[in-house]
Amino acid sequence: xxxxxxxxxxxxxxxxxxxxxxxxxxxxxxxxxxxxxxxxxxxxxxxxxxxxxxxxxxxxxxxxxxxxxxxxxxxxxxxxxxxxxxxxxxxxxxxxxxxxxxxxxxxxxxxxxxxxxxxxxxxxxxxxxxxxxxxxxxxxxxxxxxxxxxxxxxxxxx
Amino acid sequence: xxxxxxxxxxxxxxxxxxxxxxxxxxxxxxxxxxxxxxxxxxxxxxxxxxxxxxxxxxxxxxxxxxxxxxxxxxxxxxxxxxxxxxxxxxxxxxxxxxxxxxxxxxxxxxxxxxxxxxxxxxxxxxxxxxxxxxxxxxxxxxxxxxxxxxxxxx
Numbered sequence: 001x002x003x004x005x006x007x008x009x010x011x012x013x014x015x016x017x018x019x020x021x022x023x024x025x026x027x028x029x030x031x032x033x034x035x036x037x038x039x040x041x042x043x044x045x046x047x048x049x050x051x052x053x054x055x056x057x058x059x060x061x062x063x064x065x066x067x068x069x070x071x072x073x074x075x076x077x078x079x080x081x082x083x084x085x086x087x088x089x090x091x092x093x094x095x096x097x098x099x100x101x102x103x104x105x106x107x108x109x110x111x112x113x114x115x116x117x118x119x120x121x122x123x124x125x126x127x128x129x130x131x132x133x134x135x136x137x138x139x140x141x142x143x144x145x146x147x148x149x150x151x152x153x154x155x156x157x158x
Numbered sequence: 159x160x161x162x163x164x165x166x167x168x169x170x171x172x173x174x175x176x177x178x179x180x181x182x183x184x185x186x187x188x189x190x191x192x193x194x195x196x197x198x199x200x201x202x203x204x205x206x207x208x209x210x211x212x213x214x215x216x217x218x219x220x221x222x223x224x225x226x227x228x229x230x231x232x233x234x235x236x237x238x239x240x241x242x243x244x245x246x247x248x249x250x251x252x253x254x255x256x257x258x259x260x261x262x263x264x265x266x267x268x269x270x271x272x273x274x275x276x277x278x279x280x281x282x283x284x285x286x287x288x289x290x291x292x293x294x295x296x297x298x299x300x301x302x303x304x305x306x307x308x309x310x311x312x
Contacts, residue, residue, distance in 0.1 A: 023208055029184035030209030031216040036177035037189065037271075038220015044170020045163060045233025047221050048243025054235060056300040063235060065160075068167035069174070070274060076175020077279035081182060090186035097186050098280070099267070104287045111266025112273070116292035118258025120299030123246040125270040126263060127191040129256075130214065134222040135242030142249045143256035150260020151196040157265065 026092050041131045044069040049123025056120055111154070166233040178276050185209060190272020191217070192263035247309070262292075 045051045045065055054063030089095055119125050122143055124132075129143055178189035187194070187209075197203060198210040221241050224231050230239025245252060263269040266288055268277065273292075277285020303309040 026185060027208045027212045029180070030212035033177050033181040033184075033189060034213035034216020034218075035220050035223070036173055036180060036216075037191075037213075038217040039224065040170040040173030040175075040177060040220070041217075042170070042221035042224040042241050043173060043231055043233065044167045045235065045243075046170065047232075047241060048234040049246040050235040050243050051163075051233070053246055053300060053304075056296050057304060058297060059301055059305050063160075063163075065163050065167040065233070065235075068164045069171040070270075072168040072171020073174040073178070073275045074171075074278045076172045077178040077275055080175060080179025081279055084179060084183045087183075090182070090184055092184045094186050096182065098188070099282065099284070101267075101284060104284060107265050108267065108284055108288055109291050111262045111264065112288040112291035113262070113295045114258045115262030115266055115269060116295030117299045118255040118260075118262060119270070119292060120296035121247065121303060122252055122255035122259070124255070124259065125191075126195065126259060127217065127269070127271050129259070130191065130195065131217050131221050132242050133218045134225065137245055139245035139247060139249050139252040143245070143252040143259070146253050146256030147260035148199055150257045150262070151192070151200050151264045153257075154196075154261050154264020155200045 029092060037127065038131045040069075040073070041128055044072075046128045047132045047135075049128075052123040052125075052128070053120070056123075162238070163233055163235070166231075170233070174271075174275060175279075178271075178279070181213075182276075188272055188276045190268050190276060192269040193267070193272050196260075196264055251309070266292075 041047050046069055051063055051065050054061065055066035085096070115125075124140075124143060126147065129140065129147065132140055133144075181187050181189045194210050194213055198207055198214070225241045232239055232241030234240035234243040247255070259269075266273075268285065268288060273285040273288040278289060
């Protein structure tokens, strides 16, 4: 195992690693991540609010699909992160940026509570709402506009 | 239970997990949609925006690619093969829902992806608490709106 300082020095010394730090590579990696995410939402049916509300509707005709999506995603990420964190740094440079906060404060729990109400009303969380832009409708557009306003409002309150 | 819908859910979930793993492996970032895009829009961080814009474009192009491929790979309830389902309510309901989702994920530092997928995979206590909380209020909201108030026409 290298210490992170040593491996940084080595990487900078290697001439053919110019692409490593290029912003084009980072942008391409970001696109690939978004594409995989969007494919996953589409294949799983999470771009259909009826599937989401169906899962949340325990007293109705319950639709278990979401639990398979969440289960598949969490288990894959759990294993994936364990492999990724064997390295001391991300492949394209910089450092792993992980949340360090530990407190279970009112902002966290109050925010999550509000989010859940909006999620239950619409069947959209931010990912599926944005991924569904290809099938844009007036109600979805309305939701996207106020969601962005909500993000600005949260920033103000911070 | 609809087996093929569940299997598609599982396959899609694995893709989402691969996306989260890839983003951490390459850029060292949590794949949280509200964080990636909320910060892009509200802060436009210098030197840290291009990958966020690219992620946004990728996210939108995923479902479009499935539609272009054809072959019925979507998983819309009631119309198998369709990719993007209809909204669950009208403009008024969605205006309210959007504000709650934006404000809530902004204040709570994450949504279903950041807390629900990446946070649970990291066994992060804050994410476990947030996920339990938003699941609880979502379940209660659906119960009240659909069974007590009779809202929602889907």
